[in-house]
Amino acid sequence: MNRRDLLFAGAAAVVPHVITRASGQTRESLVEDVVTANRILAAQEIVDAFGHVSVRTAPGAGRYLISRSIAPAQVTASDILELDLDSKPAASEKRTSYRERFIHGEIYRVRPDVMSIVHCHAASLIPFSITRIPLRPVYHNSFFVGEGVPVFEIREAGGDTDMLVSTPELGKALAKTLGNKPAVLMRGHGAVIVGKSIIESVARSVYLEVNARVQAQAMAMGVRINYLNEGEVKKRTEDPDPYSRAWDLWKRQAAR
Amino acid sequence: MNRRDLLFAGAAAVVPHVITRASGQTRESLVEDVVTANRILAAQEIVDAFGHVSVRTAPGAGRYLISRSIAPAQVTASDILELDLDSKPAASEKRTSYRERFIHGEIYRVRPDVMSIVHCHAASLIPFSITRIPLRPVYHNSFFVGEGVPVFEIREAGGDTDMLVSTPELGKALAKTLGNKPAVLMRGHGAVIVGKSIIESVARSVYLEVNARVQAQAMAMGVRINYLNEGEVKKRTEDPDPYSRAWDLWKRQAAR
Amino acid sequence: MNRRDLLFAGAAAVVPHVITRASGQTRESLVEDVVTANRILAAQEIVDAFGHVSVRTAPGAGRYLISRSIAPAQVTASDILELDLDSKPAASEKRTSYRERFIHGEIYRVRPDVMSIVHCHAASLIPFSITRIPLRPVYHNSFFVGEGVPVFEIREAGGDTDMLVSTPELGKALAKTLGNKPAVLMRGHGAVIVGKSIIESVARSVYLEVNARVQAQAMAMGVRINYLNEGEVKKRTEDPDPYSRAWDLWKRQAAR
C-alpha cells in the first residue's frame, strides 16, 4: 500500500464511484483533487492550521465537496463531505464541516461560473485588508488581480462579530462584495479566492500572495508603480491554461 | 520502541502516576503536554536555543512543571522539574531550571486564572518593545492582543541589569506590568504569554508573532489602520476553544 | 541504479555522445549541466514552477539546449531539447519547449560571448522592474550589477501583450534592451541573466536576487548608499572564476 493509497484509503466507503457527467470527472477523482488542493495550500504556506478549499460537484450542480473541520495539512479522502448550497450535509452525515462553510455555499449559489473556492489567512494579504491601499497587479502571473480585489468589511454586514463568516447571512454579504471578481479580502482576517477550476482557485491563491508581497515592497520604495494595464490583464486572461504546470509541480512537492 | 516512547522514556521514573483531580489530567499527561509545547514552540520558530514554557500542576495549585535548563527543542519528559511558587524544586532535586524561572512562579502567584506560561524571544516582537508603538489587534486569530500587551521596562524595576528576570523581585515587577493581560513584551528581550491552558499560551505565542509581523507591514504602508475593535475582540473571546485544531496540527508537525 | 543514474536515464537515447570540440565538453556533460542548473535554480528558489535555463552547444554555435516545457525542478536529461537560433527543434522532434524560448534564441544570435541564459521570476526583482529605481551594486558577489541592469518595457515593443516574450520579434526587442549587459529586468515579470558559462548565468541569477534584497533594505533605511564604484566592479570582474565554489555546493544541495 503506497502513500497515495494511504491518503485515499476510505474514499470508496464515503463517496459513490459514479461519473460526474458534465465535467467528465469521477467523484473519486474530484475527492482526490480536494485532498491534493488542501495539501498544496498547506505546503505552499497559504493556509496554516486554518483555511479550507472546496470544489463544486459538477457544472451547475447545487452541491460541493469540502473537508470536515480539520487542518488542511491533515485532510484525507475520508474527511471529505458533500454539502448543498445551504451548506448542509445529508441527514445521515454526523460529521460537520467548518464554521465558515457558508462562504462556499453562498458563493456557489450566485456564481455559476465558480467551480472551486479557497479561504485562507496568508499574513501578507492582511495589510491590504486593514488599510485603504488596494491590491493592484504588479506581477504577470498575478494578472487576475487586475480584475479587482474588493475588501469585505464584516462590520458593515453584521456589526461587531467574532470576525467569522459563520451564518448564511454573512456568507451572502461576502458573496455580494465579491461580485464577479476573482477574489475578495476579508478585513483583519484573510481572503476568499474563486476559480473556474480547482487548479485556478489554488494557483490564484498562491499568486495573490506573491502579488501582495511584491506590491508592498515596491510601495516601500516610495515611488510611482508601473502596474499591468487593462489591456495586459485582458490579454493574459485569454490564456486557457496558465497554471497546470504549477499544479503538477506543487502536487508532487505536497506529496513528499 | 517508537518515537513517542523515546521522547517520554524516563517520565515514569520522574513523576508519580497520579490523577491531578481538578483538571482530570494525569501527571504523565501534563508532562507530555509540556514536552509537546516545547517542541511546538521550537518547530514554529517562536523560541530558538532559549525560551521556556510551563504548566501549573492543577487549578489553584502552588506548583508548576518546567524543563531543566536546556534548549526547548531538546526537552524530553525526563527533563521536566516541579517547582513551587518561589521557583524552587524539592530539596532532593539536584538539577536546576532556567535562570529566569521566576517569571513563571511570580505570575502563577498573582494570576490564579493562569495555567500555562511561555517566555520567548521572537525577533518580530522586539521592535514593539523598543519603540513606543503598541501592539494592536490586526488579525482575527490574534484577537487577544486587543486586551492589551504592555511593555516591561526592566530598567525601571531594577536599574541597569543584565536584562534577565533572574530574581523573585524582577519576576514580581514583571507580573505587575503584565497585570490581567494575556501577554507582556520585555524591552529589548522578548515576551511572556499566559493562558488558561497550555494550548492557549502556545497558540497565543504563535499568533502574537503573526500580529507583530502583519502590524509592522501595515504600518510600513503608511496609512491609517483598521484594527479589530473592542466589540470584535470581546465577541471572539467568547469562543471556548479557538486553538485546538492548531495544537493538533503543530503537535504532529513537531513530532517529525 | 543510483539517483544520478535515474536523473540521466534516457539521456543517451536523446543526445548523441560526441565531443563538442570548442568547449571540450561532451554533449552528455552539457545536458547534465542543464539538468543541474534547473535543479539548482529551483532549490535556491530563483525559479518556481516557471522559468528556464539554456546552454549554447559550443562557442560560436547556432544551437542551444533547453528543457521541454516543464517545471525546472522536474527536468531530467531526457527532457532536454536542442533548438536553433530561430528556437526551432529538428523536424523530427515532436515535443515543444517553453513559449518564451525566443528569449534564448534571439540573445544567442546577437551575443556571441553568451554561452548560457537564465529566465526567472524571483519576487524580490520585480519591484525594481516596476519602479524607476535602478539596481546598483551593493554586494561584492553581485559586482556584475555594476555593469548595468536595464529594464525591458514590453509595452514599448509590443503594445498591450500577455506579458510573455512569445515571438521572435519580442525576443529581438528584449535582446536589444539587454545590449552588452549581464542581465535585464522585465517589467512586472522577471529577469533574464546571461553568462559566458552556465556556472556564471546561474550564480549571477542567485546574486542578482541577493543584491535586490540588500538594496531594497538599505534604501528603506532612508539614507545615501555607498555602492561599489566603477573601479571596484572592474577589478572584481577580472577574477576568472568567482563562482565555481558556489556551483559545487549548490549542485550537491540540489541533488538531495
Place this chain on the structure above:
Amino acid sequence: MNRRDLLFAGAAAVVPHVITRASGQTRESLVEDVVTANRILAAQEIVDAFGHVSVRTAPGAGRYLISRSIAPAQVTASDILELDLDSKPAASEKRTSYRERFIHGEIYRVRPDVMSIVHCHAASLIPFSITRIPLRPVYHNSFFVGEGVPVFEIREAGGDTDMLVSTPELGKALAKTLGNKPAVLMRGHGAVIVGKSIIESVARSVYLEVNARVQAQAMAMGVRINYLNEGEVKKRTEDPDPYSRAWDLWKRQAAR
C-alpha cells in the same frame, strides 16, 4: 561507521594527536570544533558558499586552524590546515586556504585575547555597511553590539580593489579598524566577528545577524529606539558563558 566517524575520517592522518596544553584541548578536539563551527554557520545561514571560521591552536600561539578553500557546508576534518600568523602553512602542505586568510592571521597577531574568528556575508548585515547607520544593541543576546561595531572601508586602505582582503596589508588595515571590538562590518561585503572561544565567535555571528534584522525593522517603524544602555551591556558581558546552550543545540541541528 556512523556520521561523526565519517565527518572526521582522515583527521588522524592530518593532525597529530597531542594535547594543546594551555587550553587543555587535544588537537583532534580543536579540529572537530572547527568542522562543527563550519557546519553550524552554514545551517544557520550565516555563511553560504563563501565565508570561513578559524580557531587559534592555543592561547598565545602564533598558529591557527582553518579549512582549505571550500564551502563551509562541505568542510570535514581532513580539510583543516594549520597556518602561521603570516597565514602560511607548513612548507610540505600543498593545499591552500581561502584568499582572504589574512583576515585571520593579522587579527590573531594584534589581538592576543582572540581565540576564534568568523568571516561571513549575511545579507542583513550589508545595509549597515553601506549606509551611515551604525549597528546598536537592540536585543539582549546581541549585547556585545554595544561595545561597538565599526565599518571597514577597504577603499581607504587600498583604493579601488576587488573588495577582497587578499593581502597582509589589507588584513592589517582591517585589524586596525576592528581595534578591540567584537566585530567589524566590511563595506559592501560582510563582517568579521571575533571571540575568546569558537562558541563565542559563532554565537556572536548568529546574534549579530538577528540584531541587524531587528534594528532595521525598528527603524522602519520610524520612531526613537530604546537601545540597551552601557550599564546593561556591561552587566550582560559579565556572564561567563552566555552561549553554550545555543552551541549544543546548533551542533545537533547541523549534524542532521
